[in-house]
Amino acid sequence: MTSLPTPSLWTESLDYLGEVARHLKLPDGIHEKLRHCRRSLVVSIPTRMDDGSVKVFQGYRVQHNTDRGPTKGGLRYHPNVSLNQMKAMAMLMSWKCALMNLPFGGAKGGVVCDPNVLSPGEIERMTRRYTSEISLIIGPEKDIPAPDLNTTPQIMGWMMDTYSMNAGYSVPGVVTGKPIEIGGTAGRREAPARGVVHCVQLALENLGLPVPGATVAIQGYGYVGRHAHEEFENRGLKVIAVSDTSGAIHSEKGLPYKALARHKAEQRHVKGFTPAQAMTGEELLTLKADILVLAAEENQIDAAVAARMNCKVLAEAASAPTHRNADPVLRQKKIFVIPDILCSAGGVTVSYFEWVQDIQSFFWSENQIHENLRNALSRAFQTVIAREECRTADMRFAAHALAVQKVAEAIRIRGIYP
Numbered sequence: 001m002t003s004l005p006t007p008s009l010w011t012e013s014l015d016y017l018g019e020v021a022r023h024l025k026l027p028d029g030i031h032e033k034l035r036h037c038r039r040s041l042v043v044s045i046p047t048r049m050d051d052g053s054v055k056v057f058q059g060y061r062v063q064h065n066t067d068r069g070p071t072k073g074g075l076r077y078h079p080n081v082s083l084n085q086m087k088a089m090a091m092l093m094s095w096k097c098a099l100m101n102l103p104f105g106g107a108k109g110g111v112v113c114d115p116n117v118l119s120p121g122e123i124e125r126m127t128r129r130y131t132s133e134i135s136l137i138i139g140p141e142k143d144i145p146a147p148d149l150n151t152t153p154q155i156m157g158w159m160m161d162t163y164s165m166n167a168g169y170s171v172p173g174v175v176t177g178k179p180i181e182i183g184g185t186a187g188r189r190e191a192p193a194r195g196v197v198h199c200v201q202l203a204l205e206n207l208g209l210p211v212p213g214a215t216v217a218i219q220g221y222g223y224v225g226r227h228a229h230e231e232f233e234n235r236g237l238k239v240i241a242v243s244d245t246s247g248a249i250h251s252e253k254g255l256p257y258k259a260l261a262r263h264k265a266e267q268r269h270v271k272g273f274t275p276a277q278a279m280t281g282e283e284l285l286t287l288k289a290d291i292l293v294l295a296a297e298e299n300q301i302d303a304a305v306a307a308r309m310n311c312k313v314l315a316e317a318a319s320a321p322t323h324r325n326a327d328p329v330l331r332q333k334k335i336f337v338i339p340d341i342l343c344s345a346g347g348v349t350v351s352y353f354e355w356v357q358d359i360q361s362f363f364w365s366e367n368q369i370h371e372n373l374r375n376a377l378s379r380a381f382q383t384v385i386a387r388e389e390c391r392t393a394d395m396r397f398a399a400h401a402l403a404v405q406k407v408a409e410a411i412r413i414r415g416i417y418p
């Protein structure tokens with residue numbers, strides 16, 4: 001799954017913000033402030049490799065806006081990481097947090113690397129040095145990283161340990177998505193997938209379509225895609241196709257979660273799973289299914305792909321998986337889009353719960369977490385659906401209008417310093 005060639009995600013994000021700002025009639029000064037990220041830190045990360053050599057990786061941490069609170073957002077390890085991508089994703093996190101009513105602004109971090117060719121020891125040393133380099137600007141009341149593409153609870157554990165060793169005491173609230181043993185929360189691991197499935201259920205109910213038996217195709221079978229498969233199956237939906245970098249597989253009878261998860265764990269890809277048929281990743285995107293879940297990377301669908309799509313609900317579980325030029329086509333085809341800033345908000349919402357628990361050193365039950373997540377998503381979903389823009393434009397535009405308005409209001413109240 002490679003991304004389609006497009007102008008930079010950052011340029012597109014600025015253009016989209018411009019449209020939303022014009023629609024909201026935002027004062028120029030506030031719009032201008034939102035167009036800029038507050039801080040962008042570029043670091044080099046010298047890392048001792050297993051063979052004794054030293055390799056220097058490039059890393060970033062970008063904080064978009066702090067008017068509503070400290071910044072929050074994931075850390076990704078991927079060869080495509082760039083400063084502009086981090087800026088676009090930090091801005092998206094500002095909208096996501098505002099939409100979900102979390103007291104955070106948006107941030108994003110990344111290291112340019114291919115974690116598949118690094119050993120666990122190399123990843124640990126790179127992570128610790130990266131954490132040390134960005135420790136100036138992170139902290140429980142400043143900026144709180146979390147897992148994202150190719151980063152794990154163990155990686156968050158190394159970040160927490162590195163930061164704490166330098167502070168001289170344990171600081172669990174500096175990252176979220178940590179293992180439970182060191183201050184992580186119940187329910188964080190499944191939260192992104194649960195959020196997606198809950199949003200899909202709300203969308204089906206909104207469209208008056210039955211939930212049990214609804215068919216699902218999932219692009220991407222990593223951490224989010226796999227957990228979403230399990231959760232869909234638990235709720236009686238039928239996952240008929242999934243894909244990863246090896247290709248796609250399809251079975252109209254439905255793919256059984258347990259057997260496929262075992263196959264993926266053993267083979268490291270979905271290809272070859274029997275008795276499913278093979279298909280291409282592109283065929284999966286245009287397959288006839290009630291729901292298409294995008295759980296891979298950014299820019300997977302453009303206007304040309306959208307024109308051939310055959311689903312009723314498009315669930316954006318990844319960040320920015322749909323190019324803006326696809327939106328008019330999706331609208332015209334009456335495909336119900338659950339935009340990324342809502343559909344992928346499960347993770348950061350439970351991260352917020354984790355941060356609150358760490359600060360109070362008082363931990364909640366798994367049921368409380370699930371229920372609070374469900375309520376937060378339902379509230380956000382209904383607020384977006386009720387907005388005027390949903391009638392005249394689409395759910396993406398309505399969600400952005402709501403979120404940008406909240407951040408703009410915080411800027412207006414606080415004023416510009418000095």
Ligand code: GLU
Binds near residue numbers: 072073075145319351
């Ligand atoms: N990486 C996830 C996201 O982009 C989670 C971020 C977080 O928990 O802070 O939404």
